[in-house]
Amino acid sequence: MTAADHRSSWGLGAPSVGVGFKPEHFEAIVDTRPQLGFFEVHAENYMGAGGAPHRRLDAIRERYPLSLHGVGLSIGSPGPLDQAHLQRLAAVAKRFEPALVSEHLAWSTHECAFFNDLLPLPYTAETLGRVAEHIDEVQNALGRRMLLENPSTYVVFAESTWAETDFLREIARRTGCGLLLDVNNVFVSAINHGHDPDRYLADFPLSAVWEIHLAGYAEDTDEAGLPLLIDAHNSPIREAVWALYTATIRRLGATPTLIEWDNDVPVWPTLLNETRRAERAIIETAKSRERVDAV
Amino acid sequence: MPFETTIRTFAAALDDPSAATPAITRGRMGAPDGRRFAVYRNNVAVGLIGALEARYPVSRRIAGDDLFRAMARAFVRANRPRSPVMIAYGEDFPEFAGAYLTAAEAWPGLAVLADVARLENAWVEAYHAEDATAATVGELAALSSDCLFGTRIAFHPAARLLRFATPAASVWASAQSSDDPAAPAEGIGEDALITRPDCDVRVRVLPPLAYDFALRLREGATLIEAAVSLDDPTFDFGTHLIGLVDSGAVASIIAGQTS
Numbered sequence: 001m002t003a004a005d006h007r008s009s010w011g012l013g014a015p016s017v018g019v020g021f022k023p024e025h026f027e028a029i030v031d032t033r034p035q036l037g038f039f040e041v042h043a044e045n046y047m048g049a050g051g052a053p054h055r056r057l058d059a060i061r062e063r064y065p066l067s068l069h070g071v072g073l074s075i076g077s078p079g080p081l082d083q084a085h086l087q088r089l090a091a092v093a094k095r096f097e098p099a100l101v102s103e104h105l106a107w108s109t110h111e112c113a114f115f116n117d118l119l120p121l122p123y124t125a126e127t128l129g130r131v132a133e134h135i136d137e138v139q140n141a142l143g144r145r146m147l148l149e150n151p152s153t154y155v156v157f158a159e160s161t162w163a164e165t166d167f168l169r170e171i172a173r174r175t176g177c178g179l180l181l182d183v184n185n186v187f188v189s190a191i192n193h194g195h196d197p198d199r200y201l202a203d204f205p206l207s208a209v210w211e212i213h214l215a216g217y218a219e220d221t222d223e224a225g226l227p228l229l230i231d232a233h234n235s236p237i238r239e240a241v242w243a244l245y246t247a248t249i250r251r252l253g254a255t256p257t258l259i260e261w262d263n264d265v266p267v268w269p270t271l272l273n274e275t276r277r278a279e280r281a282i283i284e285t286a287k288s289r290e291r292v293d294a295v
Numbered sequence: 296m297p298f299e300t301t302i303r304t305f306a307a308a309l310d311d312p313s314a315a316t317p318a319i320t321r322g323r324m325g326a327p328d329g330r331r332f333a334v335y336r337n338n339v340a341v342g343l344i345g346a347l348e349a350r351y352p353v354s355r356r357i358a359g360d361d362l363f364r365a366m367a368r369a370f371v372r373a374n375r376p377r378s379p380v381m382i383a384y385g386e387d388f389p390e391f392a393g394a395y396l397t398a399a400e401a402w403p404g405l406a407v408l409a410d411v412a413r414l415e416n417a418w419v420e421a422y423h424a425e426d427a428t429a430a431t432v433g434e435l436a437a438l439s440s441d442c443l444f445g446t447r448i449a450f451h452p453a454a455r456l457l458r459f460a461t462p463a464a465s466v467w468a469s470a471q472s473s474d475d476p477a478a479p480a481e482g483i484g485e486d487a488l489i490t491r492p493d494c495d496v497r498v499r500v501l502p503p504l505a506y507d508f509a510l511r512l513r514e515g516a517t518l519i520e521a522a523v524s525l526d527d528p529t530f531d532f533g534t535h536l537i538g539l540v541d542s543g544a545v546a547s548i549i550a551g552q553t554s
Contacts, residue, residue, distance in 0.1 A: 047380045048423030051453070052494040072379025078298040085379055110306040114376040116346075117338040119305065122319075126298050154331040155320035159296055192331075194323045223328045230334055 015282035016256040017275045018067065026056050028268035033063065036275060038099065040067040040258050046096070047088045054095075061096050067211065067258065068098035072114065075134045075148070076107040076121040086141050093142055100211055100256070102147035102180045103138065105131065105168065122157035123167045135175040147210050148172070149180040152188040152217075152231035164189075169205035179205065182213035183245045184237070184260075188229040192222075197244055206252050214245060214278065215260040234263035237274060246281050250289065254282045309336055310375075343371040347385045350419055353470040354392070354412040358405070366395050382423055389413040407482070410463030411470075414487060414498065417455040421489045421496050424453035429492060429543040435536065438550055444519035445551020448512050448536075453491035454544040456509055460484045464500045492543030499542065508535050509544070517551060 016037030021029075039060050046053055060066065070089055073081060093101055106118035121127050138146050150168060162170075172179055181204065190197035216235030220228045237245075237259070249255060259274045301319055308314045315327075322328025347367045348355055355363040370391050376384045393409035429451055438446060457464075462482035486506035490497050501509075504525050511521035522532040539545055 044380055045382065048382050049452070050426035051421075051423050051491065053423070054426070055494050072381075074379070078302050082379070088380070107302060109379065110302055112377055113306070113310075114379050115306070115309060115339050116342040116376060116379075116381065117335060119309075119335060122298070122301055124298070130298060154334045155322060155328065157301065158319055158321055159301065192323075220330070220334070222322050222330045224322065224324050226323055228331060228334070 015254050015279045015286075017259070017278040017282070018064075018256065019259045019271055019275055020069075020262060021057070021060055022262075022265050023053070023056060024265060025268045025271070026060075030059060030063075034272055036064060036272075037256060038065040038067055038258075040069050040260075043068050043070040043089050043092050043101075044072045046092050057096060066096055066098040067100040067102065067256070068093055068096065070101070070103040071118070072108060073103050073134075073138065074107045074109040075103050075138065076105055076119075076127070076131055077109060077134075078127075078130060079110070081134055081137055082109060086138065089138075090141050093144075100147060101142060101144065102149055102211065104149045104151060105171075106151050118151055120151060120153045120155060120157070123160040123162035123164060125161070128162065128167055128170060132171050132174045135171065135177050139175065139177065145176060145178055147178040147180040149182050149213065150185050150189075150204075152182070152185040152192075152229075154192055154228065154230070156193060163203065165200060165203040165205065169208070172205055172208040177208075178210035179208045180211045180213060181206070181209045181248065182215070183248060184213065184215040184217055184241050185231060187238075187241050187244055188217050188231050191227055191229050194226075197240075198247065201244065201248055201251075206248075209252060209255060212245070212248065212255050212257040213260055214241060214257060214274075217241075232263060233260050235261075236270075237277075242277070242281070245278070246285060249282055249285050253289070254286060257282070308332065309339060312336060340368070340371065343376070343384070344368060346381050347371070347388055350385045351388065351412050351415045353467050354408055354415060356470060357408050357411060357466070362401075366392050369395060382419070386416055386420070389416055407461040407463050407466050410459040410461045411467050413459070414457060414463050414467050414489075417457055417489050418496055418498065421453040421455055421491050424451075424491065427452050427546045429490075430540055430545040430548050432537055432540050434548055435540050438548065442551045445517050447515065447517050447549045447551070448539070448545045449547045449549065450513055451490065451544055451546040453489070453496070455489040456506060456513065457487045457489070458484070458506055459487065463487070464498060467498065468500075488539075488542060488544060490543040497542070502535075504530055505535050505538065508532065509539060512539075 018036055018038035018040055021039040021041050041057060046057055073085060104118050107121055108115050108117060108119060148171060168179055186200050187197050190200055214237045215233045216237055218230040218232035220230060222228045257278050261271055304317050304319055308317045316329045316332040318327055320327050320332060322331045344367045370388055374387060389409050389412035392412050396405050396409060462485050464485045464487040486501040488499050488501050504527060507525055508521050511524050518532060522530060
């Protein structure tokens with residue numbers, strides 16, 4: 001099954017737009033039962049033994065498809081994966097039976113110290129080999145395909161010899177993993193490194209994409225006074241990112257899309273409005289694609 | 296440069312705020328850029344301090360933002376998480392905060408702060424504890440009286456017993472309904488019981504001797520052994536037992552042998 005087949009076979013009815021689940025929205029969600037494609041959760045938040053988090057997620061899972069998004073596996077580490085953590089991830093996946101499982105092209109643990117951030121790695125033949133081995137290991141442990149997300153980065157490495165898009169394409173080819181295309185990360189990294197985000201997307205292996213992320217960024221400047229965007233997940237999606245998103249789904253077709261808003265979490269209706277905008281973008285894009293097809 | 300060396304260099308610079316920006320990194324001008332690398336340092340610090348703020352909201356309000364941040368920053372520097380499961384991070388903070396306040400010769404009224412932090416940590420532990428059904432008062436009533444004395448109880452995985460030298464539980468409780476939790480400068484110590492009936496974490500202040508009775512039971516004593524050990528002829532163990540079961544603290548009642 002290709003990523004394109006899968007995108008249309010979620011059985012959710014297009015357009016499939018989801019949101020990151022926050023406990024403070026639980027009541028509003030179960031009371032109003034909004035039409036939504038899916039909910040996504042950070043796997044690590046459900047690695048406690050039991051209690052309210054599990055009960056709430058059971059209730060969400062009864063009503064909606066689920067996407068499980070890991071933030072702590074440190075796939076981009078040179079060292080071996082944390083086997084205990086991999087087993088915890090497999091246990092959460094077994095319990096909640098998500099439709100998708102994803103992680104990041106990043107590292108967060110070094111010599112048993114966990115840095116609680118998604119840290120960058122150089123793109124070389126050596127790092128590519130190691131990341132591919134780690135993904136093989138994750139997919140074997142989970143008994144399923146995982147998705148790998150492109151990062152937001154603030155620095156690059158002098159030693160990198162691969163373009164990020166080529167690196168991701170080769171990892172997907174070697175491991176059979178899918179890709180999670182974070183359009184906000186594309187924009188943030190492109191501005192931070194002085195690249196053209198449209199060019200990055202033109203080079204991106206879209207045929208391997210199973211899911212899209214959208215989020216807000218914060219703005220700062222670097223030592224040279226040049227813009228430095230920060231992947232903050234604390235605000236509405238910016239217009240430039242919506243424009244990139246529309247351009248992406250025009251090429252890719254309807255793709256499960258997540259609204260991420262993890263900090264300064266807004267009231268539920270604000271979050272729901274962001275999903276409606278993504279749905280409209282998918283519907284309008286589909287119409288324009290049909291018109292093109294009909295010509 | 297070997298992959299391991301690159302990541303080791305990056306990690307070492309993250310850990311040491313006074314370290315130079317790693318020469319292996321590049322900004323847009325083709326050279327290391329301190330403000331760019333600072334985003335990572337800041338993400339790590341803000342994330343860990345934020346985890347402590349989320350785990351200890353009342354302690355933070357009692358301390359005030361400046362003092363709490365100073366303690367949190369010191370804790371984070373000395374205690375890097377060892378696991379990616381952040382719901383376990385910061386469980387050692389109450390002890391650290393107590394030592395910090397003592398070393399800083401803080402106002403004695405702040406003694407309640409470390410106790411409130413202990414309570415808040417126990418609250419989070421109870422919140423994430425394993426699921427189990429709780430015994431009911433009906434099950435207790437169904438015990439025949441001749442096996443009652445030899446009966447033992449198994450505590451619910453979420454149940455926590457706490458003894459404070461300060462009125463920490465009252466201060467914590469007042470903070471739930473007030474923006475300005477008053478920390479009495481002088482106050483008597485309190486015992487508290489945390490339970491989680493129906494996934495809802497509850498904190499209650501225990502009456503005299505209830506903590507000691509529950510602690511004996513938790514250590515495996517029978518009802519009669521626990522009651523006798525208190526050496527108080529007025530102690531009504533039936534009332535205390537019903538209170539424990541009713542609070543959801545008991546997972547199962549293990550009936551004694553009939554005599």
